[in-house]
Amino acid sequence: NSTIPLRKYSLSDFEIGRKLGKGKFGKVYCVRDKKTGFICALKAMEKKELTEFKVEKQFRREVEIQSNLRHPNCLRLYGYFHDQTRVYLILEYAIHGELYRFLKQKRIFNDVAASHYISQMASALNYLHKKHIIHRDIKPENILLGFNNIIKISDFGWSVHTPSNKRTTMCGTLDYLPPEMVEAKVHNEKVDVWALGVLMYEFLVGAPPFEDQYKNTTYKKIAKVDLNIPNFVNKDAADLIRKLLQYNPENRYPLDKIDDHPWILKNKVYWN
Numbered sequence: 001n002s003t004i005p006l007r008k009y010s011l012s013d014f015e016i017g018r019k020l021g022k023g024k025f026g027k028v029y030c031v032r033d034k035k036t037g038f039i040c041a042l043k044a045m046e047k048k049e050l051t052e053f054k055v056e057k058q059f060r061r062e063v064e065i066q067s068n069l070r071h072p073n074c075l076r077l078y079g080y081f082h083d084q085t086r087v088y089l090i091l092e093y094a095i096h097g098e099l100y101r102f103l104k105q106k107r108i109f110n111d112v113a114a115s116h117y118i119s120q121m122a123s124a125l126n127y128l129h130k131k132h133i134i135h136r137d138i139k140p141e142n143i144l145l146g147f148n149n150i151i152k153i154s155d156f157g158w159s160v161h162t163p164s165n166k167r168t169t170m171c172g173t174l175d176y177l178p179p180e181m182v183e184a185k186v187h188n189e190k191v192d193v194w195a196l197g198v199l200m201y202e203f204l205v206g207a208p209p210f211e212d213q214y215k216n217t218t219y220k221k222i223a224k225v226d227l228n229i230p231n232f233v234n235k236d237a238a239d240l241i242r243k244l245l246q247y248n249p250e251n252r253y254p255l256d257k258i259d260d261h262p263w264i265l266k267n268k269v270y271w272n
C-alpha cells in the first residue's frame with residue numbers, strides 16, 4: 001500500500017540475535033537488518049508444520065490482517081518472506097516480551113499500571129473494531145510490552161472480520177471466552193470487550209474471574225456470569241469490570257467511553 005517499492009528480504013539480510021521465545025509453530029529471534037541497523041523480531045515457522053496443522057489459511061489471514069494495521073498498541077508486521085522450508089515474519093520488537101511474565105512476577109498490578117494498560121487496550125481494540133476486525137484471543141500471553149509501559153497486542157491468528165459464527169475449536173484456556181461463544185452463538189466484536197473485562201479482573205485480582213480446575217465448571221460460570229469481585233478491588237474498578245462483563249454483548253461498556261470512566265481518569269498520571 002506504500003508507494004515506495006518494498007524491499008525483498010531474505011535471511012541473509014539479517015544478523016540473528018537472541019532467541020526471544022518459542023510458540024506453537026514459530027521460533028522468534030531478535031535480529032538486526034544489516035543494511036539499516038534496524039532491530040526487529042523475526043518469527044520463523046516451518047511450512048510443513050503449518051501445512052500439517054492445517055493452519056496455513058489462518059496464518060495467511062493473520063499476516064494479511066496484521067500487515068495492514070497501524071496503531072501504537074498493535075504490534076507492527078513490517079513484512080514477510082519465505083524460503084524452501086520456512087516462512088518468516090518481520091515483526092516489531094517488543095523489548096520487554098510478554099505482559100504475562102510481568103503479571104506472574106508482580107502477582108497483581110496496582111490501579112495506576114492496570115488502568116494504563118486497560119486504556120491502551122481499549123484504544124487498540126477500538127481501532128480494530130472500527131476496521132471490522134475482532135481479535136478473539138485477548139489474553140495476557142498475547143500482549144507484549146514495549147519501552148515505557150507501551151503495550152502491543154500481538155497474535156492476530158484468531159482475528160476475523162465481523163460478524164462471525166466461526167466455530168473455534170479453542171485449544172488452551174476457556175477463561176477469556178464470552179457467553180455467546182461458550183454457547184456457540186453468532187458473535188461480534190463485543191467478544192473483545194468481554195475479554196477486556198476478564199483481563200482487567202486478572203490484572204487486579206491475579207486470576208481470571210471464572211477460572212476453575214474443571215472446564216465445564218468454567219463454562220457454567222461464564223454462561224451464568226457468576227462473577228465475584230473481591231472487596232479489596234477498588235469500587236470504581238469493580239464498577240468498570242461489571243460494565244464490561246455483561247451477558248448481553250450490546251450492554252457491554254463502549255470502548256470509546258473507557259477513557260472517561262472514573263477509574264481510568266483518577267489513575268491517569270500526567271507529566272507537567
Ligand SMILES: Nc1ncnc2c1ncn2[C@@H]1O[C@H](COP(=O)(O)OP(=O)(O)OP(=O)(O)O)[C@@H](O)[C@H]1O
Nearest residue numbers: 020021022023024025026028041091092093094097
Ligand atoms: N515481537 C516480539 N517481540 C518480543 N518478543 C516476542 C515477539 N514475538 C514473540 N515474542 C516472544 O516469543 C514467544 C512466542 O511468540 P508467539 O507468541 O508469537 O508464538 P505463537 O506462535 O503465537 O505461539 P502461541 O500461539 O503458542 O502464543 C512469545 O511468547 C514472546 O515471548
Ligand SMILES: O=C(O)c1cc(-c2cccc(F)c2)nc2ccccc12
Nearest residue numbers: 047050051056059060063080082087
Ligand atoms: O510455499 C509456499 O508458497 C508457502 C508460502 C506461505 C506464505 C508466504 C507468504 C506469506 C504467508 F503468510 C505465507 N506459507 C506456506 C505455508 C505452508 C506451505 C507453503 C507455504
Ligand SMILES: [Mg+2]
Nearest residue numbers: 023141142155
Ligand atoms: Mg503467542
